[in-house]
Amino acid sequence: MNFSEHFNKGHILAKVDARVKLLVALALLLMVLSYKGIFFPLLMSAGALMLCIKMRIPLKAILARMAQPLFLALVILLLKLFFSGKDTMFVIKLPTSHFPLLTLAGHSDGLLEGIRITSRILGGVSIVMALGFATPFIEFVAALSWLRVPRPFIEIMMLAYRYLFVFLEDASTIYSAQKNRLGYAGIRKGLNSFGVLTGSLVLRGFEQSQKTADAMIQRGYTGDMPQLKSQPLSVAELAAAVIVVLAGGAVWMI
Amino acid sequence: MKIQNSKFKIQNFLPVTRYSSLVTVLLVTCYLSLVTDAAAMHISEGILPMNWAAVWFAVAVPFVWYGMKRLGELSKIDLSFKPLAGLMAAIVFVISLMPIPVPTAGTCSHPGGTAIPAILLGPSITVLITGVALLVQALFFAHGGLSTWGADVVSMGVTGAFAGIAVFKVLRKMRAGLALSAFFAGLVSDWAIYFTTSVELASGIMGDEPFLPLFTKILIAFVPTQLPLGIVEGAMTAGMVKLIFKRRSDLLVKFGVIKAEEAAL
Numbered sequence: 001m002n003f004s005e006h007f008n009k010g011h012i013l014a015k016v017d018a019r020v021k022l023l024v025a026l027a028l029l030l031m032v033l034s035y036k037g038i039f040f041p042l043l044m045s046a047g048a049l050m051l052c053i054k055m056r057i058p059l060k061a062i063l064a065r066m067a068q069p070l071f072l073a074l075v076i077l078l079l080k081l082f083f084s085g086k087d088t089m090f091v092i093k094l095p096t097s098h099f100p101l102l103t104l105a106g107h108s109d110g111l112l113e114g115i116r117i118t119s120r121i122l123g124g125v126s127i128v129m130a131l132g133f134a135t136p137f138i139e140f141v142a143a144l145s146w147l148r149v150p151r152p153f154i155e156i157m158m159l160a161y162r163y164l165f166v167f168l169e170d171a172s173t174i175y176s177a178q179k180n181r182l183g184y185a186g187i188r189k190g191l192n193s194f195g196v197l198t199g200s201l202v203l204r205g206f207e208q209s210q211k212t213a214d215a216m217i218q219r220g221y222t223g224d225m226p227q228l229k230s231q232p233l234s235v236a237e238l239a240a241a242v243i244v245v246l247a248g249g250a251v252w253m254i
Numbered sequence: 255m256k257i258q259n260s261k262f263k264i265q266n267f268l269p270v271t272r273y274s275s276l277v278t279v280l281l282v283t284c285y286l287s288l289v290t291d292a293a294a295m296h297i298s299e300g301i302l303p304m305n306w307a308a309v310w311f312a313v314a315v316p317f318v319w320y321g322m323k324r325l326g327e328l329s330k331i332d333l334s335f336k337p338l339a340g341l342m343a344a345i346v347f348v349i350s351l352m353p354i355p356v357p358t359a360g361t362c363s364h365p366g367g368t369a370i371p372a373i374l375l376g377p378s379i380t381v382l383i384t385g386v387a388l389l390v391q392a393l394f395f396a397h398g399g400l401s402t403w404g405a406d407v408v409s410m411g412v413t414g415a416f417a418g419i420a421v422f423k424v425l426r427k428m429r430a431g432l433a434l435s436a437f438f439a440g441l442v443s444d445w446a447i448y449f450t451t452s453v454e455l456a457s458g459i460m461g462d463e464p465f466l467p468l469f470t471k472i473l474i475a476f477v478p479t480q481l482p483l484g485i486v487e488g489a490m491t492a493g494m495v496k497l498i499f500k501r502r503s504d505l506l507v508k509f510g511v512i513k514a515e516e517a518a519l
Contacts, residue, residue: 033303066396072301121300162344191490194489195489195494198370199495202342202370203502205341205342205344212341213333213338223329
């Protein structure tokens, strides 16, 4: 597993500079967030999803990424429907209409507000998802560095990325070993096993950090890691980015 | 297609009230089947309008900046501190992706994992490593978002870390055991994240409605996952501290969690 496992090198977007992709995504995201209706966010969502399909991202991967935001969107939609607004559409008596313990009223204005927030979530998540699928992690970090994100932040990000997969592997091995020995049979046993798992990971983290620091010092590390150097931006890519953002802006203003 | 006002009424053609029992069963089933991935209550992309996203970003940035400043100071004293912070960020990332069973909801959820680095490395470094983990999760896992990064850093990094370490320190001052203090640090840290996220959500989506009723409803909506999840996080933090104490108590001394005399016992 890695962050760029679905990255399609053959797609045209893969060849575009990560800085340009990041700037366009941020500009479109700002437009989605500041739009008062549902048309623009839904349009952006449809466009970004089509882009993901064009990049041959498996549907399962798209749905997996959308699952959590969609769950939150549904909770917000229900909250707005039943607890916001004044224009009552229907009334539900719970648990039955004969023995009502709780009466819920659905409001049309609350529903519309909920739909508006849901569309914003769909638009925002789709844009960032497309950016994530179209940009390898290292290029994204280089783009952040070019955007003057502070150096310690970038360094921690690079170090975390280097060891993330090692720890995921470790966690998976420890978890399988615990499970095979009935470490998760019962709540009490499960909680204890989970504590041991996290403790073991932290201990491995300490040991590995010491080894990493030693190896870095041997290679001349004095407290700062070398910075990633950026190439000048391509004028053609910048022009294309400006056209995309202006087109988005024109639709936003309608 | 901007929404101004609603005119349609579906009560005329949807006799919902006749099917209240059915609706109850459907609502409960849907709710329990959907409460599958609370993901330690990350606020997803797009939930907050731009003004609120900017407010939380402005609140988060000074804490992250202070975390970076502190990291620089500690790295000057000990060159291995930066690699350690990087590896702890990876561990926080892994822990917050682990599925753990939530008995009351009958499903799985994910812990926040910020109490552990707060106890070991301190709250300001924890804010920084949480910020790093959240940015990566937002882009590559759709947990949280770029626009909600500030809000997520405030709830998970700032509130989670500071609440956890405050409880841990107070209990240790009261001579509570290491495991018990760690348990309550994890528990309070998780519930503090839950509380702050509810504040952020309510303020972001309230529109013209009053804040308090909506905030209360959001708190109630996440009770089935977040209350047991806090207990699980507490147990996880206690288990972690216990294991380190048994195997490498020198590390707890090094980071000032316990005194050297305590490690010798």
